[in-house]
Amino acid sequence: MKPMRHLPKKLAVLPVVLLFSTIMASGTGPEGEISALVRQRTDAMNEYFCGQILYKEAAERIEQAETGRLLNEDLTAMRDFFQTDIEEITDYKIKAVDITDIDETLICAVVTIEWELYGTNGKEHMEEIYSVIAQKQENSYKLVQFF
Numbered sequence: 001m002k003p004m005r006h007l008p009k010k011l012a013v014l015p016v017v018l019l020f021s022t023i024m025a026s027g028t029g030p031e032g033e034i035s036a037l038v039r040q041r042t043d044a045m046n047e048y049f050c051g052q053i054l055y056k057e058a059a060e061r062i063e064q065a066e067t068g069r070l071l072n073e074d075l076t077a078m079r080d081f082f083q084t085d086i087e088e089i090t091d092y093k094i095k096a097v098d099i100t101d102i103d104e105t106l107i108c109a110v111v112t113i114e115w116e117l118y119g120t121n122g123k124e125h126m127e128e129i130y131s132v133i134a135q136k137q138e139n140s141y142k143l144v145q146f147f
Helices: 007-025 030-049 056-064 068-080
Strands: 086-103 105-117 121-139 140-147
Touching: 030 056, 030 068, 030 086, 030 105, 030 121, 030 140, 056 068, 056 140, 068 140
Parallel strands: none
Antiparallel strands: 086 105, 105 121, 121 140
């Protein structure tokens, strides 16, 4: 039987390998950037409309993910549609992020999202496709289009 003196070294390498695998699978790159921005926008708006956070916090979170006309439209919508019968997003999954164009300042993508909503008609499931553009602002990207 071989001595097990190398086992601790092998076990020490395992967390590093797992961490690297997790980072690679987390969607880094332009697809991951777009996914993160869409999630940040969706979560902030949904939490606000569901009454889980106040306008100020929602606006701050939206401002981290958006800029320009999209930011102004979303902030206006948050004020105009507060306490109305907007469907609650109970779950969603970003099924695909297909980069259509990319350069030093822009990422253009088509994003497919599967939604689970609860509204006046009960629970609904739907899949939608969105045209998304993120523009580089200093060292990060922000959404400028989402339709």
